[in-house]
Amino acid sequence: MSEEKRKILEMLADKKISVDEAERLLAAVSEPPEGGAATAGARGPKYLRVLVEPAPGDPDGDRVNVRVPLNLVRAGLKFASFIPAQVRDKVNSELKEKGVPFDMNHFNPQDVEALLVHLNDLTVEVDGKEKVRVFCE
Amino acid sequence: MIPLWLWIRVEEPGKKRFAMPVPLFLVWLLLGALLLLLLPLVLLCGLLLWPWGWGKPLLQMYFHVFGLIGALSGLTLDIGRSEQGKITRIVMK
Missing domain, CATH: 1.20.5 (Single alpha-helices involved in coiled-coils or other helix-helix interfaces)
Structure with a gap:
């Protein structure tokens, strides 16, 4: 050791x-010294990590640490690509009604793959309370 | 590699750590048997629904379930209350 x-x-x-x-x-x-960011080594990131930290002094706050294999994320995204075209139009109209401007027809798993690879470290503070960190490793 | 065990660990300050393994391989055996039994039905439904564009997605989804199960290995979930210091960890390996 x-x-x-x-x-x-x-x-x-x-x-x-x-x-x-x-x-x-x-x-x-x-990691090797020239590995660079902790997110991707020579073989690329393997896991998507989501950390939720409660606000300091919050007694009811939950601390959550999720590690999802990126292969599972990719497999889940592939399911979206199996949706038939006629269903996608229905999904798009429902999303538009809810105010979500997302078009399933333009959904490309390769774009999400590129996003995952380049996701370094993203920290989102929710309403000044919890902190959510999303990164790949 | 499909995960063979699901580990549930509970850690609490001042208390003995509790760990329980769940044999996932038994679950996969049952699931595999069920999927095999459903295969002829899925193939038949795929052929019947092919003209309406549902056949191919149905067959793709069926075979993709195996890939999804294989990708579960390494899934880790930690949940804990910050004040109590108790952490529940679920790991698939």
Whole structure:
């Protein structure tokens, strides 16, 4: 075990860092120096991470950490491409009624693939309360 | 690689960590048997619905279910209350 990993595990044991922070630090020290951003190594990102952190001092806040394999995201998106054309028109009209300007006919899984690959780190603060972080690793 | 186990772990400060494995491979066996039984019906429905444009999507979706199951490996879900420090982790591997 490398010295950095040992130090990270010692900090986790001493409760100086949380499990999530330890996981990210371990992932960071496992990457090669010229790996660049933590999002994509030479083989590309493998997981989509969604972290929800409650506002500080919020006793009812839920902490959520989801790790979704990108293959699962791609497989799920493929289902959308199986929708027949006549159903897509119905879906488009329903979306328009709800005020969502999204056209299923122009939906391209390759565009979403490109978005996932280039997704570095996205943090969204919801109403000054929770923080939502979305990134690929 | 399809996930063979589903691990449910509950960690709470001051308490012993609880872990329970769920044998997913048994679920896949049952699901596989069910999908095999449904295959002739799906093929028949696909042929009958082909003129209306539903046949091909139906067949594609049926075979795509296997790919979806295989992509589940590595799915991790952590849920915890910040104040209580209790974390429930569900992992498919």
